[in-house]
Amino acid sequence: MPKLENIPTNIITGFLGVGKTTAINALLSQKPKDETWAILVNEFGQIGIDQAVMETPSDGVAIKELAGGCICCALGPTLTSTLAILLRRSKPDRLIIEPTGIGHPAGIIDTLQNENFRDILDLRSVICLLDPRSLDNQETVSNPTFQDQINLADVIILNKTDLATEAQISFAEQQSTMLFPPKQAVIKSINGEVSLNLLDLIGKGGRQALFPDAHSDAEISASNLATPSTSSKVSLPTVQLQLIPKPAMPFVKEGQSNGLYSCGWVFNSEDVFKLDSLKSIFKSLLKIQRIKGVFHTDEGWVLYNQVIDEATFSPIAYRRDSRLEIITTQALAKEDIQKNLLACLYTS
Template sequence: MPAQPLRSVPTNIITGFLGSGKTTAINHLLSLKPASERWAVLINEFGQIGVDASLVTHSDGVEIRELAGGCLCCALGPSLPITLATLLRKARPHRLLIEPTGLGHPARIVDTLQGPQFASVLDLRSIICMLDPAVLNQPDVLQQPGFLDQLNLADVIVLNRIDLAESDLTREALTLSQNMFPPKQEVFTVDRGQLDLAWLDLVHDGQLSAQFPEAHAEAAKVNSLLAPAASQPERPPLPGQPLLKQGQAQGYFSYGWVFAAADRFDYSAIRAHLDSVSEAIRIKAALGIGHAWVGYNRNRGDTAAEVSELAWRRDSRIEILADRQMDSTELEKHLLACLQ
């Protein structure tokens, strides 16, 4: 009898820059694997010979495959679907862990996992980024686009090696991680890659419990005053039916929308509209634009908004902070009109 097709295999990406402790974390997770489950691990190493796979604990119920000689997101990109399909057929796992190279841009890996070939096969759950606070003293690392992409893409940031880091660097890294936009599901601190097994399932079916950050770097004092105006039911955003959250306090008003990942904006239309909202004292957005994702950031008084490529892939979200009440229904109508 032929094997049944695989469906919705829980999948996690464990990312992080060079030396952040990814392999140690995966070894720890494998030590927690339920004895009744089969797990598969796909390891991508930038070097030509491949060493990481030999450092991962080989045990019963664990199938390991390594791709060496480049990044899955670029040079080895065409090899990913083939290698992944082969690994899944052989292991038929209950869970898949993927460790990209520390120099990679994992957003393209996410695009493959959520593409038509694997959309029904894999269930992408939390993307975990390992972060060594010591990198805050390494300007060359902080300027690496891949390093920033890894942090932006993550659902969960784990500050690792805190037993070795200076306490002030740990505090700074924690504050920066907790104030990122879009917000993270959780930010944890650990020693020696001691991840909790439950962290792998903090995100399921693309739904985020952390819909909006509690504060922004430039408007932390204002946003700390913003409380929900009324109890609002939680529901996942559906295509064309975004989730709205509002708040107000001391003359300030916040309006935020989360759009389904399937929604895509027309770039010219949404850029023109966000630029035209003159009442806003702050607008932040993460937007799906066709096959790309961009971040939008504008403060009142800026001559132009800051727009940049974004690694975020979960959903589109827009947050407007104003000093007078606005018509949220009218705002949403204009946003929906910008969808492709």
């Protein structure tokens, strides 16, 4: 059995909704056919969706999803064991880690460089995706995790430049190139299109977190409801959805951490939604940071993506079940949302 050592490893960070999963899909499309890649995806929400969204080749890619908190804090104790199992099983030629959008990279970097992985992993460029428009949002700019995602990155990708103004792009590029230590590269991108060569850039060192304890006092809670009327408390690292929900009786999970609230639903694959009705529900929600979902609708299976008030629907190949995750800055009225979601279903 070949020894696991010096596996090229990258962390791809960026705030909520900046396009990390899209960028990883773009990188996977460039993967050499003779290589195996391992992808570890971390989601803040309780319902894993990113693994369903990743359009991976038929072989040569092993994906592991960790949902229900940040691997830098809530799921920190499980990161080492999960990563070890993923590496043993896949024996990859490259490892890519995608933390949640509110995840602080410092703890992940420390884990990858500790005695457990020092000889196994070769940490290369830490890549941060940045939407130039986010620099207009003072609440985002003042967020310690947002600042350290940029500060600890070796490469900055200015993504979604097709949606930003020239002034916003120019300002973001100027600010990124002025950072010290200098970045290895500052690249403009649309739809997460980046060159594979960026993965093998090596950080020059000297990068330090300004807010290493940004998540240390985070309040974390979660609940798992087997049906809308039954609840039980569980710890985040062990949250799993193993049962299949019955038609029109979804599972729902909620969590809270770092000033954000999440609530997610998993529906039976036979539940079919009216797409126009879904759009109306999502438009009516307030204080939204992120909505992501895959739905079986009257217009086929679709992926829904919303960042604050910017939303898109697109076709998706996923067919297992309909699922939804909502992240907000205030507690969610989950019963009302679920009632409205069920009202969108076709009934026989």
